Amino acid sequence: xxxxxxxxxxxxxxxxxxAFYLRSDAAKGYVLLSPVxxxxxxxxxxxxxxxxxxxxxxxxxxQVDTTFTTDRxxxxxxxxxxxxxxWRTIGTSSLVTLVTVGLAYPMAYYVAFGVKKYKFVWLxxxxxxxxxxxxxxxxxxxxxxxxxxxxxxxLMTLGVxxxxxxxxxxxxTAVVITLAHAYAAFAILPIYVSLEKIDRTLLEAxxxxxxxxxxxxxxxxxxxxxxxxxxxxLLIFVPTxxxxxxxxxxxxxxxxxxxxxxQVLFLKVGDWPLGAALALSSMAAVGILVMLFVTxxxxxxxxxx
Amino acid sequence: MADNIIRxxxxxxxxxxxxxxxxxxxxxxxxxxxxxxxxxxxxxxxTLLRMIAxxxxxxxxxxxxxxxxxxxxxxxxxxxxMVFQSYAIFPHLNVFDNIAYGLRKDRLxxxxxxxxxxEALAMIHLEGFGARRGDQLSGGQRQRVALARALIxxxxxxxxxxxxxxxxxxLREEMQIELRELQKNVGITFVFVTHDQEEALSMSDRxxxxxxxxxxxxxxxxxxxEAPNSVEVATFIGxxxxxxxxxxxxxxxxxxxxxxxxxxxxxxxxxxxxxxxKLTAAxxxxxxxxxxSRPGANYVEGTIKASAYLGDRSHHHVHVxxxxxxxxxxxxxxxxxxxxxxxxxxxxxxxxDPRSLILLKS
Numbered sequence: 300x301x302x303x304x305x306x307x308x309x310x311x312x313x314x315x316x317x318a319f320y321l322r323s324d325a326a327k328g329y330v331l332l333s334p335v336x337x338x339x340x341x342x343x344x345x346x347x348x349x350x351x352x353x354x355x356x357x358x359x360x361x362q363v364d365t366t367f368t369t370d371r372x373x374x375x376x377x378x379x380x381x382x383x384x385x386w387r388t389i390g391t392s393s394l395v396t397l398v399t400v401g402l403a404y405p406m407a408y409y410v411a412f413g414v415k416k417y418k419f420v421w422l423x424x425x426x427x428x429x430x431x432x433x434x435x436x437x438x439x440x441x442x443x444x445x446x447x448x449x450x451x452x453x454l455m456t457l458g459v460x461x462x463x464x465x466x467x468x469x470x471x472t473a474v475v476i477t478l479a480h481a482y483a484a485f486a487i488l489p490i491y492v493s494l495e496k497i498d499r500t501l502l503e504a505x506x507x508x509x510x511x512x513x514x515x516x517x518x519x520x521x522x523x524x525x526x527x528x529x530x531x532x533l534l535i536f537v538p539t540x541x542x543x544x545x546x547x548x549x550x551x552x553x554x555x556x557x558x559x560x561x562q563v564l565f566l567k568v569g570d571w572p573l574g575a576a577l578a579l580s581s582m583a584a585v586g587i588l589v590m591l592f593v594t595x596x597x598x599x600x601x602x603x604x
Numbered sequence: 605m606a607d608n609i610i611r612x613x614x615x616x617x618x619x620x621x622x623x624x625x626x627x628x629x630x631x632x633x634x635x636x637x638x639x640x641x642x643x644x645x646x647x648x649x650x651t652l653l654r655m656i657a658x659x660x661x662x663x664x665x666x667x668x669x670x671x672x673x674x675x676x677x678x679x680x681x682x683x684x685x686m687v688f689q690s691y692a693i694f695p696h697l698n699v700f701d702n703i704a705y706g707l708r709k710d711r712l713x714x715x716x717x718x719x720x721x722x723e724a725l726a727m728i729h730l731e732g733f734g735a736r737r738g739d740q741l742s743g744g745q746r747q748r749v750a751l752a753r754a755l756i757x758x759x760x761x762x763x764x765x766x767x768x769x770x771x772x773x774x775l776r777e778e779m780q781i782e783l784r785e786l787q788k789n790v791g792i793t794f795v796f797v798t799h800d801q802e803e804a805l806s807m808s809d810r811x812x813x814x815x816x817x818x819x820x821x822x823x824x825x826x827x828x829x830e831a832p833n834s835v836e837v838a839t840f841i842g843x844x845x846x847x848x849x850x851x852x853x854x855x856x857x858x859x860x861x862x863x864x865x866x867x868x869x870x871x872x873x874x875x876x877x878x879x880x881x882k883l884t885a886a887x888x889x890x891x892x893x894x895x896x897s898r899p900g901a902n903y904v905e906g907t908i909k910a911s912a913y914l915g916d917r918s919h920h921h922v923h924v925x926x927x928x929x930x931x932x933x934x935x936x937x938x939x940x941x942x943x944x945x946x947x948x949x950x951x952x953x954x955x956x957d958p959r960s961l962i963l964l965k966s
Contacts, residue, residue: 498690498692500688500690500692501692501694501695503659503679503686503688503692504686504688504692504694504753505694505705506658506659506678506679506680507657507658507659507679507680507684507685507686507754508680508685508705508706508753508754508757509680509706509709509757510680510709511678511680514709518705519694522696523695523696600696604697604701604704604705604708
């Protein structure tokens with residue numbers, strides 16, 4: 300369809316629109332993206348903007364004073380208890396990430412390198428933790444770790460212990476165990492994908508150049524699986540910093556995380572501006588930590604030659 | 605006895621499922637030789653190379669590398685290095701680190717390491733490319749890096765698994781010459797796997813032709829082409845016309861045979877021929893010529909069925925009465941005439957020198 304060579308009938312608006320659409324890759328891209336973009340704007344960007352706006356306001360009793368102020372951020376930064384719970388959150392999430400990625404790596408490695416047939420079945424089996432609701436899984440761990448739970452009664456029946464172990468539930472350990480289990484598949488799948496992609500000839504080349512099994516893993520497999528490890532780390536670290544349900548169910552007083560404080564501010568205290576400022580500050584802090592982590596990992600692995 | 609760097613003794617490789625990829629291979633590779641393993645895909649040549657490299661272990665037999673029994677030694681302990689078909693350049697390392705890969709655990713000083721790598725880069729004409737990443741290199745450059753990475757280890761044997769397969773024709777021909785030059789300069793034994801017969805013929809000191817897991821013939825290129833020892837080798841290397849023939853009489857160095865379409869014809873005798881014996885006579889298309897007029901002797905009459913113009917030469921298929929397959933003739937295009945010069949509607953005569961015939965016993 301060429302406008303210059305057909306003077307008999309002038310192209311209509313829709314013809315021109317069609318021509319524009321067919322010629323422009325960008326237009327096609329935006330049309331494909333539009334359902335996602337619309338959803339994202341309405342469900343994610345709009346509430347976030349609202350949150351940002353709120354964080355610069357002030358709660359006065361039941362009213363909100365809409366004069367611009369950065370006092371809420373000063374409140375957040377100035378209060379030691381927020382610092383404490385934030386760093387505890389980061390500590391718990393880091394531990395969860397470390398444990399989950401550490402346990403997921405060998406599993407992903409086995410499926411990628413060890414399993415020859417029915418890989419598909421293995422991958423489905425690995426997603427089994429996802430087949431029950433998140434809440435149920437947390438409750439299940441409560442049953443397992445509890446004062447009269449499976450572990451305690453089991454050990455007592457066997458005579459290994461006389462009194463139930465109290466360090467199992469309602470603390471950080473319980474939170475780490477429950478979250479690590481819940482997020483296992485998030486770690487296994489990205490690591491599996493990055494391992495599966497590695498050209499096996501590279502490992503033969505490494506062997507040919509004098510590397511034994513461990514050296515091959517450390518110098519070739521591990522650096523090449525780094526995108527998967529980083530992806531898995533982010534998929535676990537970022538959502539767990541905002542997790543509310545698990546600390547609530549199995550965390551006890553020492554296992555609480557930042558989401559609990561935000562919930563208290565929004566729903567119990569009713570101070571939305573302060574809650575918004577706390578949520579946004581922790582979001583920014585997590586963002587910065589993640590960037591530092593990714594950069595540090597990449598720099599560190601680049602040292603492996 | 606020659607100085608053999610590799611001795612292959614009764615090496616058999618049987619894969620799960622019973623397929624014998626290599627069936628009792630027996631041969632030697634001399635020190636400093638450019639040795640090629642040639643055969644169609646699936647003939648076992650790559651499996652044999654991988655057994656020399658230590659990526660596969662033979663089911664039976666022994667491989668001696670520089671006198672040491674090596675069949676079951678893992679690849680990282682062997683004095684061999686390999687250039688892979690896909691080059692296997694480490695994507696997370698730059699050119700310098702790729703080439704230095706095999707030297708890292710030798711704990712060389714930083715200066716010595718740099719000297720060795722720079723030397724290797726100079727050898728492959730890639731000075732100044734050290735900081736490039738693998739994905740920023742062209743196919744030919746990747747191939748050179750793979751070569752340098754293997755040679756820097758100063759192996760006793762360099763193994764090359766179809767290293768030129770992924771390059772375009774022109775680059776391929778350049779690399780063939782370069783590779784040959786390099787091999788002469790470094791003096792390392794090269795074992796080269798290829799399915800490309802021209803490549804094998806132009807580069808090798810000796811070629812082992814393989815088919816279905818069996819080594820069919822080992823010979824220098826010219827001998828392989830001009831004196832193949834079997835129908836399989838004759839048909840795999842180049843094109844050839846086969847004539848199912850019967851021996852009529854043997855007289856000294858000459859034998860008279862009888863074949864369909866060819867009638868009675870003469871050929872140089874080979875040992876142990878008896879009158880009435882059936883065998884295969886073979887002649888290469890370029891050793892046949894076409895004429896429009898009837899020659900005195902050593903000819904058959906036929907008609908041109910098809911012709912293909914290939915620039916420097918033309919291929920003709922000549923139908924000969926009494927012969928099931930046409931006779932292939934390759935003629936040099938000696939002049940610039942726009943016609944083939946032979947009228948396809950008239951009979952043509954295919955002639956040859958009787959010394960060009962090869963006799964192959966079944």
